[in-house]
Amino acid sequence: MSRHFLQIPGPTNVPDSVLRAMSAPTIDHRGPEFAALGLEVLRDIRPVFGTEGPVVIYPASGTGAWEAALVNTLSPGDKVLCFETGHFATLWQEMAGKLGLDVEFVPGDWRRGADPEAVLRHLSADTGHTIKAVCVVHNETSTGVTSRVPAVRAAIDAAGHPALLLVDTISSLGSIDYRHDEWGVDVTVAGSQKGLMLPPGLSFNAVSDKALHASRTAGLAKSFWDWAPILAANERGFFPYTPATNLLYGLREALRLLYDEGLDAVFERHIRHAEATRAAVRGWGLEVLCADEREHSAALTAVIVPDGYDADKIRAIILDRFDMSLGSGLGRLAGRVFRIGHLGDFNDLTLAGTLAGVQMGLTLAGVPIDPRGLNDALERLQTP
Amino acid sequence: MSRHFLQIPGPTNVPDSVLRAMSAPTIDHRGPEFAALGLEVLRDIRPVFGTEGPVVIYPASGTGAWEAALVNTLSPGDKVLCFETGHFATLWQEMAGKLGLDVEFVPGDWRRGADPEAVLRHLSADTGHTIKAVCVVHNETSTGVTSRVPAVRAAIDAAGHPALLLVDTISSLGSIDYRHDEWGVDVTVAGSQKGLMLPPGLSFNAVSDKALHASRTAGLAKSFWDWAPILAANERGFFPYTPATNLLYGLREALRLLYDEGLDAVFERHIRHAEATRAAVRGWGLEVLCADEREHSAALTAVIVPDGYDADKIRAIILDRFDMSLGSGLGRLAGRVFRIGHLGDFNDLTLAGTLAGVQMGLTLAGVPIDPRGLNDALERLQTP
Amino acid sequence: MSRHFLQIPGPTNVPDSVLRAMSAPTIDHRGPEFAALGLEVLRDIRPVFGTEGPVVIYPASGTGAWEAALVNTLSPGDKVLCFETGHFATLWQEMAGKLGLDVEFVPGDWRRGADPEAVLRHLSADTGHTIKAVCVVHNETSTGVTSRVPAVRAAIDAAGHPALLLVDTISSLGSIDYRHDEWGVDVTVAGSQKGLMLPPGLSFNAVSDKALHASRTAGLAKSFWDWAPILAANERGFFPYTPATNLLYGLREALRLLYDEGLDAVFERHIRHAEATRAAVRGWGLEVLCADEREHSAALTAVIVPDGYDADKIRAIILDRFDMSLGSGLGRLAGRVFRIGHLGDFNDLTLAGTLAGVQMGLTLAGVPIDPRGLNDALERLQTP
Amino acid sequence: MSRHFLQIPGPTNVPDSVLRAMSAPTIDHRGPEFAALGLEVLRDIRPVFGTEGPVVIYPASGTGAWEAALVNTLSPGDKVLCFETGHFATLWQEMAGKLGLDVEFVPGDWRRGADPEAVLRHLSADTGHTIKAVCVVHNETSTGVTSRVPAVRAAIDAAGHPALLLVDTISSLGSIDYRHDEWGVDVTVAGSQKGLMLPPGLSFNAVSDKALHASRTAGLAKSFWDWAPILAANERGFFPYTPATNLLYGLREALRLLYDEGLDAVFERHIRHAEATRAAVRGWGLEVLCADEREHSAALTAVIVPDGYDADKIRAIILDRFDMSLGSGLGRLAGRVFRIGHLGDFNDLTLAGTLAGVQMGLTLAGVPIDPRGLNDALERLQTP
Known part of the structure; x- marks a missing residue:
């Protein structure tokens, strides 16, 4: 549904x-x-x-x-x-x-x-x-x-x-x-x-x-x-x-x-959503794949899964339980990362729902995370 | 967008x-x-x-x-x-x-x-x-x-x-x-x-x-x-x-x-979403309007706004900032409650986004709430 | 198709x-x-x-x-x-x-x-x-x-x-x-x-x-x-x-x-289509139901079926063979007339196809008609 | 419209x-x-x-x-x-x-x-x-x-x-x-x-x-x-x-x-429509471009315009007056033929409307044709 x-x-x-x-x-x-x-x-x-x-x-x-x-x-x-x-x-x-x-x-x-x-x-x-x-x-x-x-x-x-x-x-x-x-x-x-x-x-x-x-x-x-x-x-x-x-x-x-939205506003929106996403990832205690602060993508965030966990199994749980598709790790990253797309036709509450789904999926997969990650994202979203 | x-x-x-x-x-x-x-x-x-x-x-x-x-x-x-x-x-x-x-x-x-x-x-x-x-x-x-x-x-x-x-x-x-x-x-x-x-x-x-x-x-x-x-x-x-x-x-x-979903599954889904919503409301420290535990609606939840706050102003903030429509207080409830619809074509992550929007809107309106309310809802959603 | x-x-x-x-x-x-x-x-x-x-x-x-x-x-x-x-x-x-x-x-x-x-x-x-x-x-x-x-x-x-x-x-x-x-x-x-x-x-x-x-x-x-x-x-x-x-x-x-079309143009279009339809009906040698020249509808034309023929059978042939719905005779007109709607979102070639379908249907039903009826309609349509 | x-x-x-x-x-x-x-x-x-x-x-x-x-x-x-x-x-x-x-x-x-x-x-x-x-x-x-x-x-x-x-x-x-x-x-x-x-x-x-x-x-x-x-x-x-x-x-x-229609039925339908189209063209007294009876296309018919007439002007009249697009003569055929597509999602009455539009367009362009061409096509269409 x-x-x-x-x-x-x-x-x-x-x-x-x-x-x-x-x-x-x-x-x-x-x-x-x-x-x-x-x-x-x-x-x-x-x-x-x-x-x-x-x-x-x-x-x-x-x-x-x-x-x-x-x-x-x-x-x-x-x-x-x-x-x-x-x-x-x-x-x-x-x-x-x-x-x-x-x-x-x-x-x-x-x-x-x-x-x-x-x-x-x-x-x-x-x-x-x-x-x-x-x-x-x-x-x-x-x-x-x-x-x-x-x-x-x-x-x-x-x-x-x-x-x-x-x-x-x-x-x-x-x-x-x-x-x-x-x-x-x-x-x-x-x-x-x-x-x-x-x-x-x-x-x-x-x-x-x-x-x-x-x-x-x-x-x-x-x-x-x-x-x-x-x-x-x-x-x-x-x-x-x-x-x-x-x-x-x-x-x-x-x-x-x-x-109509204005290209600058579109770009700002993507930056905000990327920042909120990184706030959630870090709040959970996980690591973002991008290693250079100057190069974080505003369109997607790749999240490194802790050793001992399979990113594809996490994605499968999230798809099955919450009807959300996330990007898989490709090539040499297979199984080690999942990717959250936050680009295109997207808004704050859909991002919040997305991050809630990731948080629940990680929890259900047994990945040890701090559930305050989602609230860290909301704090970013509360600021225009 | x-x-x-x-x-x-x-x-x-x-x-x-x-x-x-x-x-x-x-x-x-x-x-x-x-x-x-x-x-x-x-x-x-x-x-x-x-x-x-x-x-x-x-x-x-x-x-x-x-x-x-x-x-x-x-x-x-x-x-x-x-x-x-x-x-x-x-x-x-x-x-x-x-x-x-x-x-x-x-x-x-x-x-x-x-x-x-x-x-x-x-x-x-x-x-x-x-x-x-x-x-x-x-x-x-x-x-x-x-x-x-x-x-x-x-x-x-x-x-x-x-x-x-x-x-x-x-x-x-x-x-x-x-x-x-x-x-x-x-x-x-x-x-x-x-x-x-x-x-x-x-x-x-x-x-x-x-x-x-x-x-x-x-x-x-x-x-x-x-x-x-x-x-x-x-x-x-x-x-x-x-x-x-x-x-x-x-x-x-x-x-x-x-x-296709099955009427029983549809009714269960609505009950789950209503329970998660009440978990959030109570987690925030707010009161649900319905006063009889036997009579909670599975379709919507009316939330009482603390004295000194205007429910319609909170709704207006949420509409303006997060593009979400909530129900107003009608008749004698005008300004005193807002209503969250969680019925029809609806799923867990949309509910999570909805509750995130309410939480952020309450915060922006200055209503004192405990931000763990959303996580309480997610805990309910994590259970089938 | x-x-x-x-x-x-x-x-x-x-x-x-x-x-x-x-x-x-x-x-x-x-x-x-x-x-x-x-x-x-x-x-x-x-x-x-x-x-x-x-x-x-x-x-x-x-x-x-x-x-x-x-x-x-x-x-x-x-x-x-x-x-x-x-x-x-x-x-x-x-x-x-x-x-x-x-x-x-x-x-x-x-x-x-x-x-x-x-x-x-x-x-x-x-x-x-x-x-x-x-x-x-x-x-x-x-x-x-x-x-x-x-x-x-x-x-x-x-x-x-x-x-x-x-x-x-x-x-x-x-x-x-x-x-x-x-x-x-x-x-x-x-x-x-x-x-x-x-x-x-x-x-x-x-x-x-x-x-x-x-x-x-x-x-x-x-x-x-x-x-x-x-x-x-x-x-x-x-x-x-x-x-x-x-x-x-x-x-x-x-x-x-x-x-955008202009109300006057819309009304003129309906009059033209009604005139073309009556030209076809009369060209076929059939009679229009409306008996007063001042009162012909620009929206539809009811056609009297000759004695001995059943209007509903003609309609059924046309529906079956040419996938076109025509209006039935209602009340006391049941079986005696069929009605051609030429109103709303309609254009010359769709009218021509409509009249061609009626002509073929009448022919298949054995109603004696003059096949020049359709060409009489086209002559009207050729004039703006 | x-x-x-x-x-x-x-x-x-x-x-x-x-x-x-x-x-x-x-x-x-x-x-x-x-x-x-x-x-x-x-x-x-x-x-x-x-x-x-x-x-x-x-x-x-x-x-x-x-x-x-x-x-x-x-x-x-x-x-x-x-x-x-x-x-x-x-x-x-x-x-x-x-x-x-x-x-x-x-x-x-x-x-x-x-x-x-x-x-x-x-x-x-x-x-x-x-x-x-x-x-x-x-x-x-x-x-x-x-x-x-x-x-x-x-x-x-x-x-x-x-x-x-x-x-x-x-x-x-x-x-x-x-x-x-x-x-x-x-x-x-x-x-x-x-x-x-x-x-x-x-x-x-x-x-x-x-x-x-x-x-x-x-x-x-x-x-x-x-x-x-x-x-x-x-x-x-x-x-x-x-x-x-x-x-x-x-x-x-x-x-x-x-x-659902059945491939054989689809092919038969195209053949019937092509035959009806050629009946119209020949009834008008015009020539079909295809010169070998074994090779007539069931999908489209190219019609040769008599000397002294410009096929593109005829097409322009038809587009302007009857809102129908026909194919132009391409390459060395430019101006000398127009093409009638009768393929794909198509039915008898749409073909009748199409041929009516061509007949009216030819008439308006001054091309001498016999208006019985359309009725010749209808005779073919009356047969399953």
């Missing part, structure tokens, strides 16, 4: 009004009504990326936009610099390898973001400019760590290196402050099902002039992901092949919700 | 699948597809009333079903015995007066249910059998007190009195165990927007043979509410005038949800 | 956006968000009635608003003048009788509207002003005949008679030009499920000052239907008992659709 | 129940509820393809599935044999070229399907088996011509050639009889937004054992489209990256609708 608590770090809870918007009849994607819709969403998607440039919208889920960022800008054998910040960073560099790129993967402990000093070090050493792109996951969905993109940008600049900066914002866009133009990002990769509060099925590439320039000579084979025909058709609000019309209806409504 | 917490004691949160069912296209109310729908809901509505007899469905909200119960069974000047259990009992007897009935209204303190001993006393004294009906509100929505209908029935029987027993279950049906046939109720009045988890717009009369018999000679003027043509048309699944088709779609789905 | 053709004269096809609007979560009917909704629809409903006065909205279907019009304005034994224009006029006067009124029912042949000359004759003869109300069905849903309300008004005025004028617009409001204030109507009765394009479940009384004045002394018993507490609560956007919130969401959207 | 007539050959009209199914809340794509959904749709999608083998479901629109078919089975420089049957066949071979394949494009006149004799000729001549795949568009959406896939298969077999057979069924699947296994197709490409009656956003590859075998050594770079990790995850009902959950809800409902 009653609504499931979908507290994985995405897909997130889709607002009712977005679901309703998506249930409007599909229209002719070559007719004037569609053109108006297309022009509207292509214009209104830009502020959430912090860009005045073009944003390519794919009728595909986020992984596709990873591929699009690579195949549009790079050539076979190009070297890319990646950082092992977690499971998704690992998958992205694997994809780069499969597509024929030469990946330099800087190891990490899955508790920290991409290290700006490592960026500086690698790029400074690359005097021949063989590195063509630096790939950073802004918010690591597997760890709850947010890399400091402005510092990465500064490191690239300090090295005087021409590499492109490709950033994955799949689980941060619309939840955590992000500035494609100001931070000098070349391709921003995003998806619909997290901060944008849509079901999965749309993904995005925000594209800088430099990336656009690179795309003209990039040699990786591409057709579906090719920016050029899309950007050409977008001029009049159309797409070169059938777009995901009903998700675009939802996108229009989701953007309206975000801008 | 995110879903409003609608924690008034009705209308309640409507399940998504009920809202979706209601959004199907309206059909011909005189065609074969409708007949099948009509027969199905007229059959399946019976178990929730605990009856094998007919249930009349009105395309009208609950107040209409109050009127229907009276005009179908009584004649101008008939005496009816009513009990001042709260605001809605008061309104119902006012309606009886407006319709030309002679009301004997047994006073009460709004903290207790209809007193079976008073029933016995009044009926025993009425040797001439001038009292034609006893009207009881099963669950007083304004106070969170559930009258003991079986005891009322026993009192009528003990008095050997032929009066009809009319019971309002508007805020109990589908949430609190109820047995029209077993308890010898003659007319049960109900509405769609509480335990049945529908929007407002449907209301019901479950009708005993004795009530049906009375209706044949009842002299109050009636047309819209007249059972006879409705029951005649219902034989084939139809209605004598246009039914509220889309709400009937919703009713079909809501009944499916109730029976 | 595909959408059913619901071409009965109501309930009509509900626009998708209205169904979507209705599927929003139910809100607190005593909270500020509801007050804003209430004030909005109570204001915006007025233009479609052609009134600047109050419109009472009931959470009940149209038959209830018939009862409301009578019980608010009349006293037991009051004489009312009614006209036998068809099945629904017959039902309304039956209701008046059941409620204790003294009905004078002017006979009719079910092919014409209320006769203004008869109005003049009866009222002129009633020198003692014992007739308290004249009841007219604006658009007889059973016959497709639209009474000339301004001429009825003129007849009342010519007789210098103080009787109230009560008009049923259940199947005309929002489809056929109607002017409560300008025509001097005292109570206009309407429902949600025809020209207002909503599911059934709301009904209306537009109320003149004179009717309001009458209501203060009207002696029929009333409670649910009583205007006084409703109008009082409406001042702040509320209702005295639970309103049908989700239908009010739909009403807001339906009014938006009507005013 | 009223529903738009979306009579382009896809996206098609989405059934209400599919739209409602899609508006259910998104669930955890790694949880047990999703696994059940995944296993169900992965199993139930097979019959519509006529296969007992795996069907890969992409969260992407149909063009992506074209790319997937190529990159999973072929290596850079591989030769593929394509047939110029129309606009989409032209686009697919262009994509093949972009992806690094060597395309042999057999010219055509856009009025006929892929020529089995040409298949035989080219493959027989290719004694060195340099041709690795034959690509055929089953139903050319731009021309309304259905290639005879069994004859193509027979030609490949007659040539004793090992080339893979890749078939695009984007606008035929679920509308026109198709048998992946029986016809020996290796990869069948499909999309959600035509005969499957969903919004765009899902696409499919049905995969033969031979194709699966080829995929193990295929050298084109791939990651997002790679079958291997998808098929592995599908074993337990999951996907390697976020699936388009809400479209999968819709797919489940759409498959239910198709199987």
Whole structure:
């Protein structure tokens, strides 16, 4: 009975009004009504990326936009610099390898973001400019760590290196402050099902002039992901092949919700909820996975389970008894952490219910915790 | 952002699948597809009333079903015995007066249910059998007190009195165990927007043979509410005038949800949530309005606000800061209590979020409470 | 497969956006968000009635608003003048009788509207002003005949008679030009499920000052239907008992659709569709039931089936083979006519499909028709 | 007012129940509820393809599935044999070229399907088996011509050639009889937004054992489209990256609708509607584009506009006056044809309305036609 608590770090809870918007009849994607819709969403998607440039919208889920960022800008054998910040960073560099790129993967402990000093070090050493792109996951969905993109940008600049900066914002866009133009990002990769509060099925590439320039000579084979025909058709609000019309209806409504609340207010809300969540975790006497205070994610919190307890069993109890889904530990974190998503369409009382469910689940699983953790969270929530 | 917490004691949160069912296209109310729908809901509505007899469905909200119960069974000047259990009992007897009935209204303190001993006393004294009906509100929505209908029935029987027993279950049906046939109720009045988890717009009369018999000679003027043509048309699944088709779609789905969960499980769930709520209230150091342990409502809890505090100000803070609606004090309770609805489509974590919101709101309003109240509720919720 | 053709004269096809609007979560009917909704629809409903006065909205279907019009304005034994224009006029006067009124029912042949000359004759003869109300069905849903309300008004005025004028617009409001204030109507009765394009479940009384004045002394018993507490609560956007919130969401959207198209354009569209339908009927060589050219309904057309054919069998063939519902002959017209609804959310091609279905059904039923009927309709539709 | 007539050959009209199914809340794509959904749709999608083998479901629109078919089975420089049957066949071979394949494009006149004799000729001549795949568009959406896939298969077999057979069924699947296994197709490409009656956003590859075998050594770079990790995850009902959950809800409902009607009945319905449409076109005195009686599409009909008339102006009149979208002439057919989609969720009366709209539009555009065309179509529709 009653609504499931979908507290994985995405897909997130889709607002009712977005679901309703998506249930409007599909229209002719070559007719004037569609053109108006297309022009509207292509214009209104830009502020959430912090860009005045073009944003390519794919009728595909986020992984596709990873591929699009690579195949549009790079050539076979190009070297890319990646950082092992977690499971998704690992998958992205694997994809780069499969597509024929030469990946330099800087190891990490899955508790920290991409290290700006490592960026500086690698790029400074690359005097021949063989590195063509630096790939950073802004918010690591597997760890709850947010890399400091402005510092990465500064490191690239300090090295005087021409590499492109490709950033994955799949689980941060619309939840955590992000500035494609100001931070000098070349391709921003995003998806619909997290901060944008849509079901999965749309993904995005925000594209800088430099990336656009690179795309003209990039040699990786591409057709579906090719920016050029899309950007050409977008001029009049159309797409070169059938777009995901009903998700675009939802996108229009989701953007309206975000801008009605105000992006700054949205980001503040996420920070507040993340702080309340960490207050609960620490109040319980448990440890947050993210090891650097500067890098706590505002979108999700990964919680380390004490030795001797299985995070997946705790999650199973919580799902069974309280009908709440939490994120599992992925890759090397399997069984050792669970992840609480607190992003997207979310409010204080739903967070309180979420944390109450975690507290009860930990108790039922026998994990020794201090039940005052929840009240610590409420104290944070009582402050605006 | 995110879903409003609608924690008034009705209308309640409507399940998504009920809202979706209601959004199907309206059909011909005189065609074969409708007949099948009509027969199905007229059959399946019976178990929730605990009856094998007919249930009349009105395309009208609950107040209409109050009127229907009276005009179908009584004649101008008939005496009816009513009990001042709260605001809605008061309104119902006012309606009886407006319709030309002679009301004997047994006073009460709004903290207790209809007193079976008073029933016995009044009926025993009425040797001439001038009292034609006893009207009881099963669950007083304004106070969170559930009258003991079986005891009322026993009192009528003990008095050997032929009066009809009319019971309002508007805020109990589908949430609190109820047995029209077993308890010898003659007319049960109900509405769609509480335990049945529908929007407002449907209301019901479950009708005993004795009530049906009375209706044949009842002299109050009636047309819209007249059972006879409705029951005649219902034989084939139809209605004598246009039914509220889309709400009937919703009713079909809501009944499916109730029976899938199982009525006993539904009632147990409501009891558990009511117990957890009282645990929180008492943990905070506050008082529950209901004064008789045998009469605590499983559907809502009315909380007395300490002297010097205004319940409506607390509600306003909670609405403003945490986007939750609570019930106000009605009539003579205005400003002195607030009411927490925990009925209908509801689950443990939503209750936890609700109680967290109340706790934070009380704190922000300066009411001195012990914050361990919420944890007391969680302890109750941890037990199945 | 595909959408059913619901071409009965109501309930009509509900626009998708209205169904979507209705599927929003139910809100607190005593909270500020509801007050804003209430004030909005109570204001915006007025233009479609052609009134600047109050419109009472009931959470009940149209038959209830018939009862409301009578019980608010009349006293037991009051004489009312009614006209036998068809099945629904017959039902309304039956209701008046059941409620204790003294009905004078002017006979009719079910092919014409209320006769203004008869109005003049009866009222002129009633020198003692014992007739308290004249009841007219604006658009007889059973016959497709639209009474000339301004001429009825003129007849009342010519007789210098103080009787109230009560008009049923259940199947005309929002489809056929109607002017409560300008025509001097005292109570206009309407429902949600025809020209207002909503599911059934709301009904209306537009109320003149004179009717309001009458209501203060009207002696029929009333409670649910009583205007006084409703109008009082409406001042702040509320209702005295639970309103049908989700239908009010739909009403807001339906009014938006009507005013976006423009009421004049809506009425013109209905006239065009009615003309095209009559062109088809006459082209087929069949007869329209309405016998007076001044009284053809713009909302539906009743078609007389030639002797020897059963209208219900034709309807059954059309339902079975082409998934289209048509209206049956009601009362004394059973089996002799079928009715084509062309009102509400409707457009040229849906009408063409409707008429094609009727033509094919007549052919399959063996009714001798000229198949050029459909093309005659298209010729009308080709003209704006 | 009223529903738009979306009579382009896809996206098609989405059934209400599919739209409602899609508006259910998104669930955890790694949880047990999703696994059940995944296993169900992965199993139930097979019959519509006529296969007992795996069907890969992409969260992407149909063009992506074209790319997937190529990159999973072929290596850079591989030769593929394509047939110029129309606009989409032209686009697919262009994509093949972009992806690094060597395309042999057999010219055509856009009025006929892929020529089995040409298949035989080219493959027989290719004694060195340099041709690795034959690509055929089953139903050319731009021309309304259905290639005879069994004859193509027979030609490949007659040539004793090992080339893979890749078939695009984007606008035929679920509308026109198709048998992946029986016809020996290796990869069948499909999309959600035509005969499957969903919004765009899902696409499919049905995969033969031979194709699966080829995929193990295929050298084109791939990651997002790679079958291997998808098929592995599908074993337990999951996907390697976020699936388009809400479209999968819709797919489940759409498959239910198709199987409830019965695939044979669905195909018969499409044939009947296509025959009725051709009867209208010929009755008007116009020419159908498809030049081979064996190859008429059951999903759409392309109509040649007489010299001196502009098909796009006719379409604009029809859109403006009758709110109906028709398909434009694509590529070399621009302005010379319009296309009537009669596929997906469609019924007799909607087709009648559609053809009435075309007839009126042609008349208004001044195209000389015989108005008996519509009646010719109705004669066909009167026969089951």
